[in-house]
Amino acid sequence: MSQPKPQTETTPKSSVRQRVVTWVAALSLPVIALGNFSEAVMIVESAVDRVVSTFTNIPEYKDLSYLRAGINLEYAREIFGTPQVSKELSNGLSAVYYFDAKYLLTLVVRDQEVSAFTVISLAEGFAPDAFADWGGPLGEVTFADLKGMPEDFAVDWTKNSAFYLENVNLGGGSLNQSAYAGWINYGTGENSTGLSELYKQQLTGGNTNKARSDVREALTPNLYGWGNLSLSEIRKTILGPTDLAHYLSAYQ
Numbered sequence: 001m002s003q004p005k006p007q008t009e010t011t012p013k014s015s016v017r018q019r020v021v022t023w024v025a026a027l028s029l030p031v032i033a034l035g036n037f038s039e040a041v042m043i044v045e046s047a048v049d050r051v052v053s054t055f056t057n058i059p060e061y062k063d064l065s066y067l068r069a070g071i072n073l074e075y076a077r078e079i080f081g082t083p084q085v086s087k088e089l090s091n092g093l094s095a096v097y098y099f100d101a102k103y104l105l106t107l108v109v110r111d112q113e114v115s116a117f118t119v120i121s122l123a124e125g126f127a128p129d130a131f132a133d134w135g136g137p138l139g140e141v142t143f144a145d146l147k148g149m150p151e152d153f154a155v156d157w158t159k160n161s162a163f164y165l166e167n168v169n170l171g172g173g174s175l176n177q178s179a180y181a182g183w184i185n186y187g188t189g190e191n192s193t194g195l196s197e198l199y200k201q202q203l204t205g206g207n208t209n210k211a212r213s214d215v216r217e218a219l220t221p222n223l224y225g226w227g228n229l230s231l232s233e234i235r236k237t238i239l240g241p242t243d244l245a246h247y248l249s250a251y252q
Contacts, residue, residue, distance in 0.1 A: 057126055060102055064119060064128055067105075069177050069227040073112045080105065084251040087237070093229075095237040099251045102126045104244070106237050108229060116227020116234060118180060121188045130224035131181075134170060138224055139188055143181060143216035152231045153212060157199035161185065161240050162192055164215055165223070167231050180225035180234055186241045187222030194218055 063079050073096075077083075083096035089108070093115065098105040102123040108116040119128065119138075127137035134147035143150070148168035155164050165182040185192065198211040225234065239247070 057102065057128075060100065060126070061128055064103075064105075067114075067117050067119075067226075069114055069116055071114050073107070073109050073114060076107055076114060083107070085247055089233070089236050091233075093233065097239070097247065099247055104239075106225075108227065108233070108237055114227075116178075116180075116225060116229040118182070118223055118225030118234065118237065120182075120184055120186075121222045122186070124188055126188065128224070131221075134168070134179075139220050139222055142218065142220050143183075144213075146181060146221075148179060150216065154231055154235045155195060155199050155202060155215075157196045160242060162195055163238060164195060164198070164219060165231060165235060165238075177226050177228050178231075180223070180227070180231070181221040182223035182225075183219045183221055184223055184238065186244055189220055189222050191219060 066079055067076075080098050084099050085097040087095045087097070089095055092110050094109050096107045096109060098107075100122075102121070103126060104120040104122060106118045106120075107114050119130070121127065121138055127139045129136075130138045131141060131146060135141040135145050143164075143166065146168055148170045151167040151169050153164065153166040156162060162185040163182060165180065168179040168181055170179050183189065183192075183195075194211060194215040198208060198215050200206070201208045201211045227234070
């Protein structure tokens with residue numbers, strides 16, 4: 001089973017981008033006339049992506065398609081820029097965060113190498129083709145629809161925080177990496193059916209099988225990721241709603 005493939009969009013949206021390229025290129029002609037061709041190219045590319053991003057998710061899907069566990073942090077910075085926040089974890093791991101209006105990207109790093117990453121959708125309609133080979137776009141299939149075998153899970157249900165995370169075993173095609181799927185209460189999708197019961201069963205040492213099955217049937221993931229870390233390590237990277245709100249107000 002392969003990792004997520006780059007998401008594409010249909011011809012009408014591509015034609016929008018072509019019209020924007022023509023418009024921005026015209027505005028850049030004075031810069032080119034002054035001899036700053038490379039600078040003009042950067043202006044065109046940056047402006048096009050900003051305008052296209054207003055109407056489609058093409059630039060964001062393209063950027064996220066380059067993510068892989070094992071890439072160098074410097075390579076990730078070339079795509080996403082400098083992380084806004086860094087958080088020390090344990091065992092030499094640190095988490096770095098990128099806050100976008102449409103998504104929250106977390107890279108878990110050890111020795112300047114990305115050991116794992118997660119992406120949380122923050123905007124309705126933002127649905128990367130994360131589960132292309134084993135379900136469908138993010139937010140459009142339930143956990144029960146995922147073709148891989150569910151393994152470990154983590155759940156939280158408190159006054160401000162609620163989430164469900166799980167590993168999904170994709171077999172030999174996953175290249176010795178884990179796939180992560182999750183639902184976070186500040187991501188897209190308000191349905192939290194069954195989470196409180198599952199959390200209660202876990203706290204009391206009850207049988208979680210039925211409660212987990214109910215959650216998987218009802219919830220659609222708004223988080224996906226890949227990596228070679230345990231679910232307990234991924235859980236440490238999850239920001240609480242208060243922290244997220246603070247960072248979003250500071251960095252958007």
